[in-house]
Amino acid sequence: MSGQCIQSVAGYRGRVIMLIIGLGFLAVFALRFRKDRRRLGNGVLLLLGLLFAGVWALDSSATGELPVLLVGLLLVLAPLLVLVVAGLLVANGVQMMRREGLRIAHLLSVGLGLAVLGPYVLLVIAVLTEHPVLVVACASVVAVISYIGFVFVAFLLYSLFYGWLPYRAGMDAIVVHGSRLRGDRVSPLLASRLDRAVEVYGAEVIAGRRPLLITSGGKGSGEAVSEASAMAGYLLGKGVPSEAVVLEDRSTTTRENLMYTRDLLHRRGSDMRMVLVTSNFHILRTAILARRLDLDAEVVGSKTALYYLPSAILREFAAVLLAGKWVNIIACLALALLPVLAALV
Secondary structure, three states, X not given: OHHHHHHHHHHHHHHHHHHHHXXXXXXXXXXXXXXXXXXXXXXXXXXXXXXXXXXHHHHHHOOOOHHHHHHHHHHHHHHHHHHHHHHHHHHHHHHHHHHHOOOHHHHHHHHHHHHHHHHHHHHHHHHHHOOHHHHHHHHHHHHHHHHHHHHHHHHHHHHHHHHHOOXXXXXXXXXXXXXXXXXXXXXXXXXXXXXXXXXXXXXXXXXXXXXXXXXXXXXXXXXXXOHHHHHHHHHHHOOOOHHHEEEEOOOOOHHHHHHHHHHHHHXXXXXXXXXXXXXXXXXXXXXHHHHHOOOOEEEEEEOOOHHHHHHHHHHHHHHHHHHOHHHHHHHHHHHHHHHHHHHHO
């Protein structure tokens, strides 16, 4: 009886510690979010808080052999889930190439799907050959992929959270980020951004403000006019007054969108508070860039076709990883070395 009591007390203390850690991460997230919501680190804190709180909730509500059964079920389903995800990524990449044409960016889904299968192939080979070097190599690869997977989940979770935040009126400028045209006409993706900008403009007008509506985008190869010009024509067709529309027609990247818009506003003698309008998959990276450029700006997103989202999100995540490449490289090297050190010990 005393042994059962000790186990019960130990289990209770463990659950309390889990809850305290989870609430601690969520509290730090809330403080950092209130100070500046445009940080990827907020997503990491949010994910850690939810994971620890979720483990506490599951352990507190589970009785008997249920936790053991759940763990066993996860172990059985995890490989199957990985195979399903890999298959869906490859299928999405093929669909993107059929609809949008063959581009390197559209190969991301296919490449990631094949890369996800890599550790499992290594594991099978290691088990069949019983080769210690392959076992260590497999463990190193899995450690690196686990890190990248965790950061990706944090990125995706926080992107969704950021996108769900309600728009707060009070902006002096609404900046619409450009996208590839179809000749001299806006594409459905760009039209969605412009429609969202019109909604934001209407909300500002109702609140008694008259913000500028800045269309941002230069003339790309194969485009008849600049993106900014085509976007401005679309907005005028939606009833936006011409005096409210300002063109920024030099930029070719998101970073240039932000820098040239900042310069444009400075030339007008104002450091305006602005809202950046882009596609929903692009909001978090745009917000991070705006913060790094010290812009007083928030971001809102427009809807995107479902088939386009997987490849687009992967591109955004790859760009975010590249922006913090040294931190990520050091973390991956450290994790990859752990199995090697363990094997040597």
